Amino acid sequence: MHTIALYNLKGGVGKTTAAVNLAYLCASEVRPTLLFDMDPQGSASYCFRVRPPRKLKARAVIQGGNALEESIRESDFPYLDILPAHISFRNLNKFLRRQKHPKRRYGKVFDKFVGDYDFLFIDCPPGIALEAENIFRACDIVLMPIIPTVLSIETKKVVYSFFKDKGLDSSILLPFFSMVDGRKKLHLSTIETLRQEDPRILEASIPFSSEIEKSSLARKPLCAVSRRSKGARAYAELWEQIKDRLWGAVAS
Amino acid sequence: MAGLFFADTISPLHLIPPDCLLERETSVKTERCLIFDTHDWRLWNSGVAAVLGPRNLTLRSLHTWSVEDSQEGDTRGEDPLSMGDGPAVQKLKKIIYPRSLSRRFEAEQRADVYAVRNADEKIICCAEVLELSIHRHRKLKTAGIVFHPLKGYDRETEDVEKFARGAAGETADPISLLLEGEEDNPRGFLSHKALGLECGLPLRDASCRILLQFAEIMEGCIPGIMADIDSEFLHDYRISIRKSRALLSLLKDLLKKDTISTHRKFLRECGRRTTPMRDLDVYLLEFPLFHDLLPPALNFYLEAFYDETRTKRTAEQVNLSTYLAGREYGRRFASWKKHLKTGDLFSAGADADSALVGRQLIARGYKKICKSAARISAHTSDKDLHALRIECKKLRYCIEFFMATVGEPVVDDVLSRLRTLQDVLGEFNDMNIQQAWLQETLNSQELIRNPGVQAALGGLMTSLYARQQRLREQTCQAFNRFFDQDVAGRIIELR
Numbered sequence: 001m002h003t004i005a006l007y008n009l010k011g012g013v014g015k016t017t018a019a020v021n022l023a024y025l026c027a028s029e030v031r032p033t034l035l036f037d038m039d040p041q042g043s044a045s046y047c048f049r050v051r052p053p054r055k056l057k058a059r060a061v062i063q064g065g066n067a068l069e070e071s072i073r074e075s076d077f078p079y080l081d082i083l084p085a086h087i088s089f090r091n092l093n094k095f096l097r098r099q100k101h102p103k104r105r106y107g108k109v110f111d112k113f114v115g116d117y118d119f120l121f122i123d124c125p126p127g128i129a130l131e132a133e134n135i136f137r138a139c140d141i142v143l144m145p146i147i148p149t150v151l152s153i154e155t156k157k158v159v160y161s162f163f164k165d166k167g168l169d170s171s172i173l174l175p176f177f178s179m180v181d182g183r184k185k186l187h188l189s190t191i192e193t194l195r196q197e198d199p200r201i202l203e204a205s206i207p208f209s210s211e212i213e214k215s216s217l218a219r220k221p222l223c224a225v226s227r228r229s230k231g232a233r234a235y236a237e238l239w240e241q242i243k244d245r246l247w248g249a250v251a252s
Numbered sequence: 253m254a255g256l257f258f259a260d261t262i263s264p265l266h267l268i269p270p271d272c273l274l275e276r277e278t279s280v281k282t283e284r285c286l287i288f289d290t291h292d293w294r295l296w297n298s299g300v301a302a303v304l305g306p307r308n309l310t311l312r313s314l315h316t317w318s319v320e321d322s323q324e325g326d327t328r329g330e331d332p333l334s335m336g337d338g339p340a341v342q343k344l345k346k347i348i349y350p351r352s353l354s355r356r357f358e359a360e361q362r363a364d365v366y367a368v369r370n371a372d373e374k375i376i377c378c379a380e381v382l383e384l385s386i387h388r389h390r391k392l393k394t395a396g397i398v399f400h401p402l403k404g405y406d407r408e409t410e411d412v413e414k415f416a417r418g419a420a421g422e423t424a425d426p427i428s429l430l431l432e433g434e435e436d437n438p439r440g441f442l443s444h445k446a447l448g449l450e451c452g453l454p455l456r457d458a459s460c461r462i463l464l465q466f467a468e469i470m471e472g473c474i475p476g477i478m479a480d481i482d483s484e485f486l487h488d489y490r491i492s493i494r495k496s497r498a499l500l501s502l503l504k505d506l507l508k509k510d511t512i513s514t515h516r517k518f519l520r521e522c523g524r525r526t527t528p529m530r531d532l533d534v535y536l537l538e539f540p541l542f543h544d545l546l547p548p549a550l551n552f553y554l555e556a557f558y559d560e561t562r563t564k565r566t567a568e569q570v571n572l573s574t575y576l577a578g579r580e581y582g583r584r585f586a587s588w589k590k591h592l593k594t595g596d597l598f599s600a601g602a603d604a605d606s607a608l609v610g611r612q613l614i615a616r617g618y619k620k621i622c623k624s625a626a627r628i629s630a631h632t633s634d635k636d637l638h639a640l641r642i643e644c645k646k647l648r649y650c651i652e653f654f655m656a657t658v659g660e661p662v663v664d665d666v667l668s669r670l671r672t673l674q675d676v677l678g679e680f681n682d683m684n685i686q687q688a689w690l691q692e693t694l695n696s697q698e699l700i701r702n703p704g705v706q707a708a709l710g711g712l713m714t715s716l717y718a719r720q721q722r723l724r725e726q727t728c729q730a731f732n733r734f735f736d737q738d739v740a741g742r743i744i745e746l747r
Contacts, residue, residue: 049374053404073404076367076375081403219373 002246003110003120005139010155011126014145014178016043017212017222019123021235022143022242024221027080031118034072037085038092038135039125045084048075049219052086059088062095064109077224081117089125096130106134128162136168141242145178145206148190174245176238177205204238207231264366264381267397267416273369274379280363284387287359287427288332290351291476291485293438296427298347303359304332309340314425316398317382330355350537352482356427356436358387368399368412376405377412384426394429455606456598459503462653464592466492470522471585478573483533486572490530493523498649502613508599511591518584529572532565534682535689545715546708553704557693610654614663617647618743625731630724634684637727641677644670662742669734676723676730683720687713 006019016039023035037044038061042052053071060067072081096102113120124135136142144159146152156175163170175198181187195201206212209231215222223232268274288302289295295302300320301312309332311321323338333353335341344353366379378400385393397416401409431437453461469492476485497519500512539558543551575581591597624640648670651663690713694706 049372051372071404074402 001110001114001117001120002141003122003139004141004143004242005122005124005135006143006145007122007124007132007135007159008144008146008152008155009126009128009132009159010152013147013152014206014212015039015126016047016123017216018143018145018178018206018235018238019121020044020047021221021223021232022239023080023119023121024077024223025236025239026119026121027075027077028223030079032079032081032116033119033121034081034083034113034117035075035121035123036083037123038089038131039085039123040087040089041125042085042087043216044123045082047216047219047221048073048082050075050082050084052084056084056086057088058086058091058095061089061092061109062099062105064112068109069112077221085123092131093129096134102130103133104137106131107138110138128159132162133166133168136163136166136172139172141245142173143242144173144175146175147179148177148187148194150190153190153194174200174202174242176202179208180205181208202238202241204234204241206234206238264364264379264397267419268368268379269412269415271371272376272412273373275367275369277365277367277378280365282360282362284358284360286330287356288353289356289438290348290353291482292351292488294348294351295344296425296438299425300347301427302332302344302353304330309335309338309344311340311343314427317380317384317396317426318398351484354481357431359430360385360387368409370408375402377401377409382426384430386430394426396426453606454603455503455506455609456595456603458606458657459499460592460595460597463496463499464589466496467585467589467592474576477569478576480569483537486526486530486533490523490526493519493526495649495652497523498646499653501646502650502653503598503609506598506604506609508597511597514584515588515591515597518588522581525572525575529565529568531685531689532561532568535561535686536565538682538686542712546711550704550708550711553702553708556702557705557708606654607657607659610650610658611660613650614647614654614658614666615743617643617650618666618740621647622735622740625735628728628731630728637677638681638684641674641681644674644677648674660742662739665739666743669736669739673730673734676727680720680723680727683716683723687716687720690716 004022006015006022008015019035019037023033027033035044035048045052050073053073055067056071057067060071068083072083074080075082096105099105110120122135122139124132144156146156159173160170162168163173177191180191191205207230209229211226211229212222212231215225215231218225222229223235226232265274283305285306286304288304296314299314301314301317303310303312304327306327308322308324309327310319310323312318313320321340321343323335323340325335325338327335331353332344333341362383364381366381367375368377368379370376380398380400382396382398383393384396397420399409399413399416428437428439432439470489473485473489473492476482477489497516500507500516500519504512536558539554539561542554546554621640621643624636624643628637628640648667651667651670655663655667690709694709
């Protein structure tokens with residue numbers, strides 16, 4: 001099972017829409033996929049019209065008992081299941097601190113899904129606490145959407161230095177540009193500069209588009225609503241590049 | 253997954269709660285198929301339907317009409333069992349053994365799949381709307397809806413199903429719904445197993461009713477025996493005779509002696525006439541076991557013996573069919589049925605309370621068995637064991653007849669103990685009879701001049717004898733398990 005997290009220290013950068021669309025694209029290739037919405041806002045769950053089950057609490061996530069698996073909901077799309085968020089997930093850090101091995105707890109939790117799923121996508125909450133470190137240690141790829149603005153670039157630097165400080169494998173960190181407005185010179189120049197500085201940034205970039213926002217209104221992934229739209233094509237390109245990173249140039 | 257079927261075609265829209273939405277996903281065009289079952293609806297009783305389509309055989313659940321097992325193959329022969337040993341055929345054989353399959357009717361089926369969305373417009377389950385009809389019978393059709401919940405939505409789907417159940421009204425399985433009112437209906441099939449005296453009826457009426465039902469089973473089995481469809485027709489016929497005779501014997505003090513003696517003779521005659529063919533049926537059914545008992549070198553010689561037995565059986569079947577189709581049999585059977593319908597068999601005391609009579613008869617039968625069984629040891633002769641087996645059988649029938657009227661839980665306990673005991677005794681007796689038959693065959697047949705056949709039969713007899721000796725020990729243990737001080741005390745109290 002490949003575990004892919006959508007993460008950024010900053011909120012509102014397009015993590016959820018990316019998680020929703022990438023998970024959808026993955027499942028549409030007949031790969032059993034689970035989207036774990038760990039953000040207590042529950043936006044990814046909302047996009048798939050899934051409500052949080054009563055039994056699913058932060059404690060259940062940490063303990064990794066049956067309640068977690070029983071809370072999985074089949075989405076309206078084949079091969080795609082959702083593990084919805086719950087407001088109590090805001091307490092995940094608190095529960096993690098009480099664990100024996102607080103930095104590696106999520107690895108054990110995610111192991112429960114091995115066998116049932118080929119891909120696990122995690123929609124992470126913003127922030128850089130114990131929970132984020134757990135996710136970094138348990139994932140194969142951490143996708144980081146960044147808006148080409150000054151503040152976003154600063155947060156990217158913070159994340160990079162966090163990886164360095166904690167001795168984490170920074171090669172799993174794959175940033176990509178999100179909410180790119182081609183009409184803004186600042187966006188274009190920032191992209192150009194950053195690409196030269198950081199070769200790890202993926203080629204595909206997600207445009208700022210009203211279609212993407214509308215898809216949240218329709219509560220469906222954009223790639224399912226309008227496959228040929230600019231946004232959907234950008235997510236498809238991003239997905240191809242992720243597969244290349246996972247399996248090399250000859251990805252299936 | 254759950255499903256419900258109802259008599260008329262109802263729009264699926266009416267079966268979904270008002271806060272849910274229905275969205276058509278796919279349609280499957282009408283497909284013609286054949287439905288198979290045994291003469292006594294054994295598949296139906298197991299909750300399964302055997303459906304032979306244009307390209308495959310499917311075993312479907314009667315409750316949900318979902319495919320439990322499927323097998324591709326050549327279906328042109330319209331015989332599921334000839335399709336080769338796939339998972340569906342294997343399961344089918346296991347359920348129907350030792351009966352044969354027959355084509356019950358030709359059906360047409362059509363399915364539409366709908367997505368059911370909740371108030372959030374999230375799909376919670378798929379509703380498969382089925383329509384089944386008998387080919388060329390527009391009036392005979394049924395509709396059904398089967399809900400397939402999406403992962404994590406079982407509870408919500410249950411609520412939808414509960415609503416649909418309330419909206420659909422009376423529901424049943426599709427096969428009995430399709431055949432409702434038809435003569436050949438699984439619900440209308442009478443089995444000797446389920447028959448007992450009804451509560452609240454005077455003994456005379458209750459007995460006549462049950463005897464009449466046995467007579468109807470006999471009558472229903474005759475076409476099957478004559479057409480030689482399945483050996484179980486004869487088996488059911490004989491059990492009905494045996495049970496009728498057992499009931500008459502239990503109630504002999506309440507019957508008009510002059511009237512009943514003719515009928516008892518007739519029933520005895522029917523039993524006697526059918527014994528040779530039934531015995532040969534049992535021997536033929538035992539041949540796979542015979543093959544297992546012999547070393548491979550002798551198995552070859554068994555084939556000639558099997559053919560000989562089959563030929564004999566065919567001759568017996570012709571003899572029996574001639575008797576059953578004859579005027580004499582028809583006349584005597586009609587007279588028996590007439591007396592049962594008029595109730596003109598019982599003397600004045602037959603209006604007694606059937607519960608009271610039942611309690612007395614059960615207690616008496618139990619006491620009798622206790623007495624005989626006290627003498628059972630590893631050295632008891634086969635004849636005495638056989639006599640005891642007959643007593644057990646009589647008590648079992650007696651309990652089955654009166655169980656509902658007596659209504660004591662202890663009687664259920666005795667019945668289940670009796671069934672276990674009878675299984676061992678029955679097997680012991682079968683070994684005995686088979687050895688006697690092989691001995692008789694060795695003494696009489698032309699075929700036996702072949703030394704290979706002689707060796708095979710001798711080998712078989714030895715194996716059967718060894719098995720019987722092992723069973724003898726088990727028989728004594730089974731008797732010990734049958735008796736229980738507490739049960740005995742409660743049975744004696746019934747009087």
